[in-house]
Amino acid sequence: MENKKTELKVSALENGTVIDHIPAGHVLQVMRILNLENFEDQIYFGANLDSKKYGKKGIIKVTNRFFKDVEINKISLVAPTATLIEIRDFDVTKKSGVNIPDTVEGFAKCINPKCITNHQQITTKFYVTDKVDLKMKCHYCEKITKKDDVEFL
Amino acid sequence: MNNRSLISINDYSKEEILQVLKTAEEFEANPRQKILKNHVIASLFFEPSTRTRLSFESAINQLGGRIIGFTDASSSSVKKGESLRDTIETVSLYSDLIVMRHPLEGSARFASEINDTPVINAGDGANQHPTQCLLDLYSIKQTQNRLDNLDIALVGDLKYGRTVHSLVIAMSMFKNIRFHLVSPIELKLPRSIKDFIVANGHSYKQYTDISAVINNIDILYMTRIQQERFADQLEYERVKNSYVLENSMLDNSRDNLRILHPMPRVNEIDENVDSNKKAHYFQQAQNGVFVRQALLATILGLR
Numbered sequence: 406m407e408n409k410k411t412e413l414k415v416s417a418l419e420n421g422t423v424i425d426h427i428p429a430g431h432v433l434q435v436m437r438i439l440n441l442e443n444f445e446d447q448i449y450f451g452a453n454l455d456s457k458k459y460g461k462k463g464i465i466k467v468t469n470r471f472f473k474d475v476e477i478n479k480i481s482l483v484a485p486t487a488t489l490i491e492i493r494d495f496d497v498t499k500k501s502g503v504n505i506p507d508t509v510e511g512f513a514k515c516i517n518p519k520c521i522t523n524h525q526q527i528t529t530k531f532y533v534t535d536k537v538d539l540k541m542k543c544h545y546c547e548k549i550t551k552k553d554d555v556e557f558l
Numbered sequence: 559m560n561n562r563s564l565i566s567i568n569d570y571s572k573e574e575i576l577q578v579l580k581t582a583e584e585f586e587a588n589p590r591q592k593i594l595k596n597h598v599i600a601s602l603f604f605e606p607s608t609r610t611r612l613s614f615e616s617a618i619n620q621l622g623g624r625i626i627g628f629t630d631a632s633s634s635s636v637k638k639g640e641s642l643r644d645t646i647e648t649v650s651l652y653s654d655l656i657v658m659r660h661p662l663e664g665s666a667r668f669a670s671e672i673n674d675t676p677v678i679n680a681g682d683g684a685n686q687h688p689t690q691c692l693l694d695l696y697s698i699k700q701t702q703n704r705l706d707n708l709d710i711a712l713v714g715d716l717k718y719g720r721t722v723h724s725l726v727i728a729m730s731m732f733k734n735i736r737f738h739l740v741s742p743i744e745l746k747l748p749r750s751i752k753d754f755i756v757a758n759g760h761s762y763k764q765y766t767d768i769s770a771v772i773n774n775i776d777i778l779y780m781t782r783i784q785q786e787r788f789a790d791q792l793e794y795e796r797v798k799n800s801y802v803l804e805n806s807m808l809d810n811s812r813d814n815l816r817i818l819h820p821m822p823r824v825n826e827i828d829e830n831v832d833s834n835k836k837a838h839y840f841q842q843a844q845n846g847v848f849v850r851q852a853l854l855a856t857i858l859g860l861r
């Protein structure tokens with residue numbers, strides 16, 4: 406049932422990406438991470454929609470925009486349940502989930518104020534040590550940054 | 559990734575650690591081999607640490623090596639705002655190996671990945687100080703002839719002490735270690751490290767008084783308790799004297815007991831302990847030279 410409804414909404418999009426099943430309360434965060442706040446084409450988004458699987462969910466539809474893997478990885482840190490649906494010429498051409506990567510490079514900030522990456526121009530790098538209750542170990546200072554503490558650069 | 563650098567004790571396997579300790583024995587027997595006479599070693603101390611710096615300098619000098627560098631960042635280009643990347647890139651052109659101390663955590667790892675010049679971490683903030691850990695292991699092995707099946711008491715600030723955390727993690731690579739953790743309630747060993755002990759098949763007990771364990775241990779590892787760690791100054795005044803070792807406390811201790819301390823001490827070991835044959839902390843400091851010689855030789859491919 407839910408799939409059908411999604412397909413209907415999706416069908417309104419000629420070309421672009423639907424990001425579905427965003428956990429409740431994270432829609433604006435996902436928009437910010439993907440830098441959609443400055444996007445100039447049409448974007449539709451909804452929050453607190455009913456979802457059979459997840460209770461409440463959010464959805465974002467972006468016109469004429471497709472995402473690279475490295476961008477998808479960013480979403481997975483706050484929206485591990487998200488589904489990406491790519492639409493070309495009104496047809497669903499690709500459906501995929503998002504995966505929390507083993508390593509997170511270049512877009513998250515280390516929680517440790519004394520970490521070298523917070524003082525010099527250094528690309529951050531983390532090893533994900535817990536994918537369920539997100540924990541990432543900094544490659545440099547070896548401190549753990551947890552889900553609730555993740556900030557994006 | 560530069561595999562020759564030593565940044566964190568976690569980079570070394572048990573076998574690699576044992577190999578370094580074995581090489582250090584060779585340097586203990588003969589510390590003045592001029593194997594570095596054609597080498598230049600950079601010693602970059604972005605913050606002062608006289609004890610560690612002198613130990614490295616002695617190790618290098620005794621092996622005939624030349625040293626360039628600075629002893630604190632205030633007199634260097636770093637103060638003028640040069641990035642760590644630029645400093646390391648430049649110094650790499652002048653030297654064969656970089657010994658580095660820096661107040662920011664992760665700085666040594668970053669430095670080791672800039673180019674192929676190997677880096678030895680001489681302390682990066684509160685993160686790692688692997689040569690200290692290796693000299694601690696060397697001193698335990700030297701005095702007990704083994705690294706398995708030991709009763710080790712750790713005394714003092716077990717919460718914030720980087721040295722203690724590294725030592726516990728490194729000793730957990732060996733077999734059947736019983737850790738005796740002696741600290742004020744406020745400064746207990748963090749839960750994550752206690753879990754690590756158990757997960758690796760060892761055991762621990764916690765105490766608030768040295769006298770409760772002193773007769774049943776092989777190693778007594780003392781550390782300093784810093785006043786600023788206490789939110790309640792009255793509490794500090796109350797506990798500070800419970801963590802001072804006096805010679806008379808050693809009367810019924812095991813014959814093989816040896817006392818270690820990362821130094822410098824303030825007052826946590828009374829000077830009347832120094833002449834006791836169980837006092838091993840000055841020898842431990844000297845061991846730092848042999849271990850650092852072994853590391854320099856190993857990393858530079860001379861052993």
Ligand SMILES: [Zn+2]
Pocket residue numbers: 515516517520521522543544545546547548664
């Ligand atoms: Zn960090």
